[in-house]
Amino acid sequence: MMDRSKTSPWPLVAIILAVVLMPLNSTMIAVGLEPMATALKVPETSVVWVVTSYLVVQAALQPIAGKLGDLFGRRRLLLLGLAIFLTSSVLAASLPNLTALICFRSGQAVGGALVVPSAMALVRQLYQGDALRRVLGSMGLIQGMGAAVGPLVGAALIHVGGWTYMFWINLPFAATALILGAKRLPQAPAAARRAIDYWGSLALASFLTVLALAVPHQAASFSSLEVGATLLACALFAGFVLAERKAADPVVHFSFFRRAPFRSANLSVLASNFFMYSTLLYIPVFLRHRGLSTSATGLLLFIFSLSMSLMSYMGGHIGRRFGARRVIALAFSLDLGVVLWYVGLSHVATMSYLLAGLIVAGIGAGIGNVAMQATLLEAVSPAMAGSSSGIFSTFRYVGSITASALVSLMISSLWAHVLFLALAALLGFVALSGFPGKVPQANHVVPEA
Numbered sequence: 001m002m003d004r005s006k007t008s009p010w011p012l013v014a015i016i017l018a019v020v021l022m023p024l025n026s027t028m029i030a031v032g033l034e035p036m037a038t039a040l041k042v043p044e045t046s047v048v049w050v051v052t053s054y055l056v057v058q059a060a061l062q063p064i065a066g067k068l069g070d071l072f073g074r075r076r077l078l079l080l081g082l083a084i085f086l087t088s089s090v091l092a093a094s095l096p097n098l099t100a101l102i103c104f105r106s107g108q109a110v111g112g113a114l115v116v117p118s119a120m121a122l123v124r125q126l127y128q129g130d131a132l133r134r135v136l137g138s139m140g141l142i143q144g145m146g147a148a149v150g151p152l153v154g155a156a157l158i159h160v161g162g163w164t165y166m167f168w169i170n171l172p173f174a175a176t177a178l179i180l181g182a183k184r185l186p187q188a189p190a191a192a193r194r195a196i197d198y199w200g201s202l203a204l205a206s207f208l209t210v211l212a213l214a215v216p217h218q219a220a221s222f223s224s225l226e227v228g229a230t231l232l233a234c235a236l237f238a239g240f241v242l243a244e245r246k247a248a249d250p251v252v253h254f255s256f257f258r259r260a261p262f263r264s265a266n267l268s269v270l271a272s273n274f275f276m277y278s279t280l281l282y283i284p285v286f287l288r289h290r291g292l293s294t295s296a297t298g299l300l301l302f303i304f305s306l307s308m309s310l311m312s313y314m315g316g317h318i319g320r321r322f323g324a325r326r327v328i329a330l331a332f333s334l335d336l337g338v339v340l341w342y343v344g345l346s347h348v349a350t351m352s353y354l355l356a357g358l359i360v361a362g363i364g365a366g367i368g369n370v371a372m373q374a375t376l377l378e379a380v381s382p383a384m385a386g387s388s389s390g391i392f393s394t395f396r397y398v399g400s401i402t403a404s405a406l407v408s409l410m411i412s413s414l415w416a417h418v419l420f421l422a423l424a425a426l427l428g429f430v431a432l433s434g435f436p437g438k439v440p441q442a443n444h445v446v447p448e449a
Helices: 009-019 021-031 033-040 044-072 074-094 098-126 129-161 170-184 198-214 224-246 254-258 260-289 294-322 324-345 351-366 369-378 382-412 414-434
Strands: none
Touching: 009 021, 009 074, 009 098, 009 129, 009 170, 021 033, 021 044, 021 098, 021 129, 021 170, 021 260, 021 294, 033 044, 033 098, 044 074, 044 098, 044 198, 044 382, 074 098, 074 170, 098 129, 098 369, 098 382, 129 294, 129 369, 198 224, 198 382, 254 260, 254 382, 260 294, 260 324, 260 351, 260 369, 260 382, 260 414, 294 324, 294 351, 294 369, 324 351, 324 369, 324 414, 369 382, 382 414
């Protein structure tokens, strides 16, 4: 493993340029759903699948992508992902109809799924101990800034040239990251070739897709499609578990979950991302019903995302001083406060009330990120960093998928909204026991699974 002081900054620059595309594209699209629906002459509920398909594909592919990076080289997978992301962005902007948009948005997700776990595994390869936490904190800040400026950039691009510009903007970033990564990223040492769990990957992808269909979209109402999708999702999940138990080298190592830090990191990121994404999707609809413009909505979401990114960076420092358990407990305590803010939002919707709540929500969403990620990466050996990062990303996206699928129900029922958010925060508290109270030593080594 390389010492941080001897590491060139250019590999990290290439990695950051690659990963910042994912949060930028996740939040930028939030202000573009209504303009897309208007331009394509389709209901806004149909355009939500542009968001949901992106999340489902990311969640389903990241575990297998992480494993492929461990087997065939993280640099190779990251560069392939960037090429797919760039091509899909061009096609999504060039073929403006709903079917093509969903297909090429899914193509972006394929590219992103290859990039993210390989990028995190490369970081784990290059850094360790306190240096790893510092780098993760800096990356969290920059990724958070990408998420923060996403709504503003999206609103500005829509104003200047229409919603297709939200896809064209990816070209300079993706192309630069691709060129720089090809020149500067290190080659990983060759890994022993192992069998690839294709059946497990297919079962996981099918389960997550059907899960998005199974969630009810209206209060006190289950359609026949949702009932059937729920039963099918349960069957697919059971099939996935059976496939993984029989696989020689499964896409998801269930043995990892016997380790309390690994288990807690995944559960907490699921809960945190559900909370964050529900805010990101709920607030634009709420504000539109209050008559606010797209620009004003973009500004408020910028403040939320900026708070999240700054606290992601600061949370890394706080976690190094006080331990992961305390900083994550603080994060979910703030989330419970935001639940009460949502109750008051139906009665008080002044700008100062909105700003205060979104700032607190951003702090809660960001402050525990580095502690969760560092705990997960240190729970397994560096050789398994790609696989573990893929699992972590899948749990993150399961939280996002569930929030995306439930947003219509949360909009239609205040108490459903409050209940779901409170349950997410409580899940975060349940996961606390597995986090270390102190920062592990830099020379801490985790045995292979």
